[in-house]
Amino acid sequence: MSDLLSIGSSGVTAYQRALATVSNNIANVSTDGYTRQDVSLVANQPAQVGGGYIGTGARFDSVKRQYDAFVNANLRNSNSDLQSQAPLLSYVNRLIDVMGGDSIGLTMAMNRFFQSARELSTDPASVVSRTLFLRDADGLAARFRELASQFQLLDTETRQAVDTNVGQVNSLTTQLAQLNRQLAKEASESGQPSELLDQRDRLLGELSNLVAVKTKFAPNGAVLVSVGDTIDQGVLVSGIKSRDITVQTSSSDPTKLDFILDVYGDPETIPYFTSGKVGGTMSFRDQVLTPASDALDNLAAVVVKQVNAIHSDGLDAEGKLGGDLFGFTAGAEGKASAMQLVVQDANRVAAAGQFRVIDDPLNSGSAQARISYASPSYAGPTGLSGSLALGLRPQLGEETWRIDGALQYASAGLVQAGTQDLTLTLQTPTDTQQIQVLTRDGRHLAGSALTSQLQARLMQASNGMETGATYNATMLNATGSAAYMDMDIFIGARADVQQIQSFNSATGQLQAPVPTAAVLTGAALSGGVTASAIASGAVTINGVALGALAAGSSLSDVAAWINNSQTGLSANAKVTASVTSSGQLQIQRAASNLTDDIRLGLGSAGKPSDLKTLGFDTSLSIKGASKDDLLVFITDTSGNNTAVNVTSTFTGVEGTMKQLLRESPLQVQFVAGSSGGLDYKIVDTASNTELARRAVDLSVPNPIISYRGLRVELSTQPKAGDKFTIDGNRDGIGNNEAMLRMVNLENDKVMPGGLTMTESYIERVNQVGNVAQQASIAQQALEVVHEQAKQTRDGISGVSLDEEASALVRYQQAYQANARVMQTSISLFDTILQVR
Template sequence: MADLLSTGVSGLLASQVGLSTVGHNISNVNTAGYTRQTTSFNARAPQYYGGMYIGQGADAVSVQRSYSQFLTQTMWSATSSQSRATQYAAYTAATNNAVSGSANLQTALDGFFGAVNDVANAPVDTASRQALLGKANTLVSTFRSLSSQFQQIDQQTNQQVTSAVGDINSLAQSIADLNGQIQKAYAGGAAPNDLLDSRDQAITQLSAIVGVSVTENSDHMVTVSIGNGQPLVGATNAVKLTTATNQYDSSRLEVVGPGGSVISNQLGSGSLGAAFDFRTTVLDPARNQLGRAAIAMQSAFNAQHAQGVDLNGDQGGNFFSIADPAVFNSVANTGNATMAAKITDVGKLSASDYVVRYDGANWSVTTADGTTVPSTGNGSVANPLTVDGLQITVPSGTPQKGDSFQIQPTRNAASTISVAISDTNKIAASGPLVATRSPSNTGKGVLGALTVTNAADPNLKTPVVIQFTSPTTYTVNGGAAQTYTDPGTIAGNGWTLKLSGAPAANDTFNVNPASSASGDNGNALALANVANLGVLDKGVTTIGKSYSQLIAQVGTAGAQANTAMSAQQSILDQATAAQQSLSGVNMDEEASNLLRFQQAYAASAQVINAANTVFDSLLSAVRG
């Protein structure tokens, strides 16, 4: 009967372990990263008695996690991708809000060119001129405001990088510490389930920040790499990442691994990878495109303004001013050379940044992503390096092999544009020349457009008399006879004049310098037409279209980001559901198990009670 008692006790103890496991599952139903545990039972070795084997009860032999490494790693991958997509979408939404918000550049452009038209309608009206300067300052403020918002978003990515690196280091150390604890716990002969869960949860949190690759070793410790294979955790050792400023641009933070190597472009997915991807593929192109629009505005408007005459009788000066392209030297440079850049052809200007490198004999130019760009010249002041409308020189110092510079032709242009004049009299609304028809003319010749073709011609303002010697011939200042065909164009010193109709013999037309306060609006009309002028992309793209391209560029990136976020969320939900179907705590199932083990426990107690009753009966019989 002692065997029956032992059998009952074994059932009691086994059921108690089962009850404890179920209770542990129920208690951790809301614990993040917890894996459901199950108790495994084995029958004890039977005893041979009376020609048969009699069972001796059961033992609880292990408490195991309901765990699949495949499903867990699938969830880590999905977590990285979903976190990246979510963060990327948030950044693109902020950028989209900036370009389509209250500081809308198209509205400011429309207001500015509307004010130019008002000046054309009343060239000497002080109020119209003052309104134009006001709209010009509004336009400049809008450019600057958008640029400032982009800079703020850039700083937010820096904050994200700093925060993410700190979290990575903390989680890496936690995983390394858990590696050591798990290895020691396994020495006791059983799997430390809760420690394993803690390690997996730490890896899950890490995967949300950066893509991870995890390998479990024979000693039960894991090796963790991030991104494109950068080692992070090995056994009980954790690599410490740091941040450092970009080698060219000190306003930019990069992630630095062991030995000082920059690994920003190796991080892949996760929220940290999204920050760098967004910066490269959305933010920088948007800032460059905005700056390109500002440069186009400044260049085209100034060029036309210079062809006019202001109310003081002077040739028009710069209406807008803007800084030269930003040039940054690498902190790794060993030479003392300096580099300068200026824009010489806006029509060829791209939205790219460039890196200029010296190989010890020659300079080479690539875009920021490493694409080689054709260039001419050697970089000297006498023979500048020319690329995409830029002129690059090394005005002083001597470069050494391996030295490099980064050029940002348009990045900061929108933040530096300003109105160069404040005096309304200096608005050059009048054309430099005025064409008149002699009142004594008897023919039907009609004046057309007078266009300045070369404002730098030294004889531009020389008075000219055009006299027709017949309906088909004319002279200029008494020179040789020239042929006229109706309609026709007469060319002068840096100008052209269109005529139509049939002049009569002795008819005259005059081209003279415009006088100050003449009321002429020739240049104001030309300035208003700058809005429709192809300035960028070799004369194809207007200023307004350039901004429209920026809106489309950011909007498309935002739409794609939202689509990717929805898709990745669906993938994560599926991966989580698959993992939780195996590893998650199901309260209905646990309630059923609780009842089952309670009944088994009570039944085992009855076995013990029966054994006790039988034993007492035997004792009574012996005493009798």
């Protein structure tokens, strides 16, 4: 009977504990992070009776947590991904409200600015319209600043959110390290209290809300936590130690944040967070806020640059250049937060253009003209070639080229308009080398006649010529009023009146310069005689052709040769040639002539080598400022590959092509062209010089006239005899060209991607909206994934009241049955005792 009693007793004890475990599950059905527990019952060791074994009952073995590490890790990962979307979506929606709102967004402010410009263009002399334009310009700058301040508020708020979340991460990792210390008391996880393990998993779940983590569990249940690319990188918790994360502003980019582990111990930079609340906030900062802020700064910089380019190019109500309309506070250039209005006076608003075009009242055609200017772009040289550009007095520029025998020329570069007192000297020239000077429109101004083949080679756009330019030699070597724009261009040897500076010996003060007559001195000739003969008319002296000179002539013969050419001239107009004691040919004006220079030039058949025969170098000299861009070439018609050496000096470059055009009124004249067509001529009205002549494109309804950056657009086809005058608009305060350009800026594609400024801003708003939409979709999808992961985890570790109720009934019945066994055992024992 004792065996029966023992069996029943073991069952009662086992199922009593089973009932306690089920009851505990039911009691913790709503406990956050609780893991369902299950009992493990095993049979007792059977007893051998005779030839067999009889069972001895059951016993309670252990309580097991229903836990799956993989399922829980999947739940944490899905939770981190889901939690990243909430801050991202929230901040993005706020940014959309800021950028898209009428009270803060830029679209409305830019529309008002351009509308004010449009209204001012219709009445540029109106002070009211100018004032309203300044008001809306100031409003646009203020809108940029306000939008930038809202971006800064979001930056500050998200930085604080990151700091707060990282602080929570550090708190949780500290708690996990402390929990590991308690778990270290046992060698295996099976010996750990379930509540400690539940607390561990709960802390890991809270941590996954903030950042995505990797975990590795020790046999005793202690956890290693990492946020790196691998489990061994970015370790936050290892054993009983935790490492804090510190947030720092990046040293390489102040808009970025760096996450440093154990900053005061063994620092380790953590890779970029992509999940959890920290990851979501960082995604907003780095992928949305910073690009939007950079785009705003870039837009502000473009607006300031483009508007200022137009405004500073225009004329204000006083006829002065406009200057900048917008600017940035010092030290914050290019930042939207520092954008400000510079102009405060309505009269300083530059509405007029620097040029105007006036149609002749006698025009028979009905064409109306509109003018604009843009700096022209040419192929070919942009200045004097190579080291010649270094010849700013007192420096001497020098360059050597090889002339290809097939091409027969080399470019010496471009003499920019405004270049002062240029001298280019041809050193040791051959009989076939010559300096040639042409304009961009093919006007041959100085040099020698060119073959048709050489003309075609020089008249290439790659040499700096205007497209469609044609060769014209009508002003070749012309002087005085017949010269191009009355410019003083000379090729030969030249000496000017000199100004002698002296000091007053009594006072020690500088005296006024004293002029002295011009003196031209050559180099000493080898042997004192000329090496080559000079043909009649090849050399001129002050425009007077000299006769022939035989080879081997002595210097005294050369002096007599020059002096004999002066017969018939007045004493003041004459020059006198002599030989110095050093064996140099010297030519000088009369001492009383303090105004005229000396020019030893070349006739139509002359060559630079002829002057070299006399001991003189051949130079291109431009007295005063060049009034146009001039292209300089060195030609060699020998057909051989030869070398040429050139030196340069000049006193500077004053003004620009645009300034020179404003100072020189032009007239566009339409004349009959060849083959029944229509040509237009560009004429300098001051000198009556024809600067260019081109054909009118009769195939287009609105012909375009272009010259050195000037662009005249006609409303319809002109007629022969029509004239339009272009000037610098010195008194045209009612002109609206600059403001019309400002209006057109609204539709100009000045932003990357071929967008206007307004389109670029709207595009950025749309991009932020797309991020919000994608985040919303991702959030919905991740909610489904997270819910599935949660259901999987609950299916294993969660408490089901139905299942627990069923287990409770089952264990209760087993308990009662075992109690009945014990009762039966006692009853049987009592029966035995009653047997007499």
